[in-house]
Amino acid sequence: MELLDNLYLGATVVFSANNLALCLIGCMVGTLIGVLPGVGPVATIAMLLPITFGIDPIGALIMLAGIYYGAQYGGSTTAILVNIPGEATAVVTTLDGHQMARNGRAGVALGIAAIGSFIAGTIATMVIAALAQPLTKFALLFRPADYFALMVFGLMLAVVLARGSVPKAIAMILIGVLLSTVGTDLETGDERLTFGWSEIADGIDFAVIAMGVIGFGEILRNLDAPEARVAVQAKIGRLLPSLADFRQSLAPILRGTGIGSILGLLPGNGAVLAPFATYTLEKKLAKDPSRFGTGAIEGVAGPESANNAGAQTAFIPLLTLGIPPNAVMALMVGAMTIHGIVPGPEILTKQPKLFWGMIVSMWIGNLMLLIINLPLIGIWVRLLRVPYRLMFPAIVLFCCIGIYSVNNNPADVYLTAAFGLVGFALIKLDFEPAPLLLGYVLGRLMEEKLRQALAISQGKMMTFIDHPVSATLLSMSLVVAFIVLLPTIRRRRERVFAE
Amino acid sequence: MAGTSPGTRLASDIVGGLLLIGVAAVAHVALRDIDSGPTSSVGPAFMPNLVAGLIAAMGVLILILGLIPGGRRLEPWTLRGPILVLGAVVAFAATVRPLGLAVAGPLAMILAALADRETRPMEVMIFAAVMTGFCILLFKVALRLPIPLLPFILGY
Numbered sequence: 001m002e003l004l005d006n007l008y009l010g011a012t013v014v015f016s017a018n019n020l021a022l023c024l025i026g027c028m029v030g031t032l033i034g035v036l037p038g039v040g041p042v043a044t045i046a047m048l049l050p051i052t053f054g055i056d057p058i059g060a061l062i063m064l065a066g067i068y069y070g071a072q073y074g075g076s077t078t079a080i081l082v083n084i085p086g087e088a089t090a091v092v093t094t095l096d097g098h099q100m101a102r103n104g105r106a107g108v109a110l111g112i113a114a115i116g117s118f119i120a121g122t123i124a125t126m127v128i129a130a131l132a133q134p135l136t137k138f139a140l141l142f143r144p145a146d147y148f149a150l151m152v153f154g155l156m157l158a159v160v161l162a163r164g165s166v167p168k169a170i171a172m173i174l175i176g177v178l179l180s181t182v183g184t185d186l187e188t189g190d191e192r193l194t195f196g197w198s199e200i201a202d203g204i205d206f207a208v209i210a211m212g213v214i215g216f217g218e219i220l221r222n223l224d225a226p227e228a229r230v231a232v233q234a235k236i237g238r239l240l241p242s243l244a245d246f247r248q249s250l251a252p253i254l255r256g257t258g259i260g261s262i263l264g265l266l267p268g269n270g271a272v273l274a275p276f277a278t279y280t281l282e283k284k285l286a287k288d289p290s291r292f293g294t295g296a297i298e299g300v301a302g303p304e305s306a307n308n309a310g311a312q313t314a315f316i317p318l319l320t321l322g323i324p325p326n327a328v329m330a331l332m333v334g335a336m337t338i339h340g341i342v343p344g345p346e347i348l349t350k351q352p353k354l355f356w357g358m359i360v361s362m363w364i365g366n367l368m369l370l371i372i373n374l375p376l377i378g379i380w381v382r383l384l385r386v387p388y389r390l391m392f393p394a395i396v397l398f399c400c401i402g403i404y405s406v407n408n409n410p411a412d413v414y415l416t417a418a419f420g421l422v423g424f425a426l427i428k429l430d431f432e433p434a435p436l437l438l439g440y441v442l443g444r445l446m447e448e449k450l451r452q453a454l455a456i457s458q459g460k461m462m463t464f465i466d467h468p469v470s471a472t473l474l475s476m477s478l479v480v481a482f483i484v485l486l487p488t489i490r491r492r493r494e495r496v497f498a499e
Numbered sequence: 500m501a502g503t504s505p506g507t508r509l510a511s512d513i514v515g516g517l518l519l520i521g522v523a524a525v526a527h528v529a530l531r532d533i534d535s536g537p538t539s540s541v542g543p544a545f546m547p548n549l550v551a552g553l554i555a556a557m558g559v560l561i562l563i564l565g566l567i568p569g570g571r572r573l574e575p576w577t578l579r580g581p582i583l584v585l586g587a588v589v590a591f592a593a594t595v596r597p598l599g600l601a602v603a604g605p606l607a608m609i610l611a612a613l614a615d616r617e618t619r620p621m622e623v624m625i626f627a628a629v630m631t632g633f634c635i636l637l638f639k640v641a642l643r644l645p646i647p648l649l650p651f652i653l654g655y
Contacts, residue, residue, distance in 0.1 A: 167564070171519055171557035178526060178550045185543035190533050192543055193526060216584065223580035223614055389617045393608040394630050396584060400591040400607055401600070401634060405644050413592035417585040424581050429515040430571060447546040459539030 003129055006356050013357030014364055019062050022055065023361050026063035027368045030070020035078055035380045041071035041328050045335075057339035058354050062361040064335050065315075068328055069365045072311055073117065073373060076304060077380055080109045084218050089307040091434045092275040096292060096299030103295045107237040110377055112249050112297060113304040114370055115241070120257040120305035121366030124312040127261045128359055132316065132348065144452035145463045149470035149477070151446045154273040155439065156480040166484055169435050172426075176439025179204055181447060199411035207406050209440055211399045212416040213433045217423020219392050236381055239374055245297055252282050252302035260309030265316050274310035275303030276438075312362050319347050319355060511573045512565025519558030526551040583614035599647040600639065604631035 013019065034041060045067055055063065072089065079090040080097035093113070100109040142150075159169045182193045183203030194200050241249065259281065260274040282302045283292045292299050311328075318329045341347070341354070348355050373380075403416045426433045457463035465471045526547060536542030587610035594603040608627040612618045638644045648655055 165561070165564070167557050167560045168515070171554060171561065174550050174554045174557065175519075175522065178522075178547060178554065181547040181550070185533075188534070188543050190543045192533060192547055193529050195529065216588070219584055220580045223584070224577055389612065389615045389619075390622070390626050392584075392615070393587075393611040393623065393627065396587055396611040397591075397604055397608050397630060397634065400588055400595075400603075401638055401644075401646065404592075404595055404646060405638070408645055410592040410596055413588060413595070417588040417592070420585050420588065421581060425518075428574065428576060429511050429518070431515060443550075450546060451541040454538050454541050459537060461538070 006352070007129055007360060009352060010356030010358075010360030013058060013353050014062065014360045019059055019357075019361070020364070022059045022063040023066045023365055024368055024372075026066020027070040027073075027365055027372065030067035030072075031074040031077075031369070031373060031376075031380070032070075034071030034074025035383060041068055041075060045071065045328060045332075057336075057341055058357050060335065060339055061332075061341075061354065061358055064332065065358060065361055066365045066368075068311070068332075069121075069308075069362070069369060072307070073114070073369050074380070076113050076117075076307075077110060077377075080113065080300070081106055081381065084215060089275055089311065091437070092279045092303040093300060093307075095279070096294075096296050097304075099293065099295035100297065100300060104237055105295065105297075107239040107377070108241045108245060108297065109300050110236070111239040111374065112241045112245060112301045114374055116249065116253040116256065116301045116305035117308035118366050118370040119253050120260060120309040121312055121363060123257045124261050124264070124309040125359060125363040125366075127309075128313055128316060128362075129356075131265070132320065132355075132359075142469065143463075143467065144449040144456065145467065146469040146473070147449040148446060148453055149464060149473035151442045151449070153473045153477045153480070154276075155435075155442060156477045156484075159435065159481075159484055165430075168431050172431055172433060172435040173439035176436040176441075177443035177446065179209060179436075180440045180443025187451070199409070200415070203444075204415065205406055205412060206437075206441065207403060208412050208416045209419055210437055211403055212419025213423035213426070213436060215395070215399050216416070216420030217427055217433060219395060220420065220424040221427050222388065222392070236377070239377060241297070248297055249301035252278070252298040253305040255281065256302035256305035257309045260306035260311075261313050263306075264310030264313030273438075274306035278302040278306040308366070315358065315362075319358075510565040511571050512561050514565075514573060516558045516560070516562025516565055519561065520555050521558075523551040523555035523558060526554075580614045584611050587611035587614075596647060596650075598651065599649040599653075600635060601631065601649040604634060 014023070030041075045064060075090045076093050076097070078084050079093040080101050083094050083098040097109045097113065100106065155173050159166060159173065178193075180203070182200055184191050184194075184201050191201055256274070256278040259278050263274040263277065279292075279299060279302060282296075282298045283289045286292065286296070286298065314329060318332060336342070341351070399416070400413055403412050404410065406412060423433055426436075453463055454460075463470075464474060530544045530548055530551070533544035534542035535544045535548055587607040590610055591603045591607035594606060605624075605627040608630060609623055612623040612627075635648065638646060639648055
């Protein structure tokens, strides 16, 4: 069995005292920093990147992967307890996870998130191991036009998810895409929308927008409406979900794992779409969709499993094609380059130890997170159970340090403050800011693929509809758009989301 | 009579729609010197211009929806929070290089804390000192980030 051979090879790499210790440290430090509100996986990895400089490449990547999972786990904890998503993938968790916390079921939400993530991680590891080679071939069949169509479809799903008005959600996505075009054009070297400011010539950092619009925006919203800030004071309650909770969550966990594994594989940031898609699916499947948004356990179990499965399979486009599918993977490219590894198809053939070692370490990392973090949840919670009047100045400080540390540049900190003002204005004007982040993350790749597709087709728009993959994805997008805009469904949707 | 009737106060969607149109217009003007190109070799301004056009369309749509009576009115904005919290962030940005984390940290925390009326002065000062110490241990000692600590005394 080639599969078992490969996994065995990976296990021999991971099961050295050194690499196990690095994996453990990565998970712990990742959780510690990821749990701090406003400091998600992107900022955490960026901050911790320097500490891997002295380690050998395999160990360094195992540790970084651990930091990634830890930070993501910590980010979910914060999303549930404080309503601040650490990263785009945790946005969905805030919807029902935070409502569960408000209902006094924070512990169950955290427990089901951890258990769902572990199940998803286990299955996703097997999926990667089984499909790595055939999928390399399949992904190569994706034309730029297909990538573009895929991202359009993903953004349509995000509109379904967004709260409130549909035109506003679309506008937020478009603003995100527009922000992603800021900076020097890679093909021509033209500076776009920088207004002559050299600090943003390389584009605006994801962390700057995320912390500004979401992080600071949330603080300002809480200060503005003091009654809204029950978040952290809520009690945790029991951690282990009851048998009924389990029965309710098992199917969503498995569906989320399936969606996450598939979407994560696609080079185009599918992992970010996975929790959105899962949430939408669970809401459609539920007997009583109105429970969603008020603390439905399926709304935590499904998306949390999906984001973990997607987080794991998202390594595939990076390792096989060398395309970073999201902001975290973009940082991983940086880390690999520092260690002299060129991401791409050559990793699998020339460095099988590295490839399979990382894959096995993902499963070990997930196991460590489950075993270590559930008992330690009390410590993370104590970290968060500080009165808000003390909490938010500390968050401000952490965000400042985090933002500064991404590039060691005070200009990023100024820019984050400006985006904080934008976030406050958006909230005041009834715009839900979450779709903006998704538009931003996908925008750059969308433009790249659009330009490639049109260059290949010599300017013919037909290229988007005369191939089955892009044609299917675009017609599915149209169907979603139609459903969303149907007034009756829209009215119901608003009742579900508008609280 | 017009000034006090609730119907004449600005609907938030009108403001939102106008802002979107404004953003699209600014982007379009800023892109005027950059090549959009024919579709066969799409230029750097093609995508942002396309997106700006769609933003303007959404802005018009939201504006029209806002003109329909009965929409949500614009709430009064309290500026204490944004000014002090974002002011704290700006203060951190301005002081972290010349004065270091040991000064910028407590400064940012105390400024931000003033945004909340529940803040107790002594508590905040002690907490700011403790948190700055923790951050120095975590980021500077444990993680060795190259963030200045107290450059004018320590030299780093």
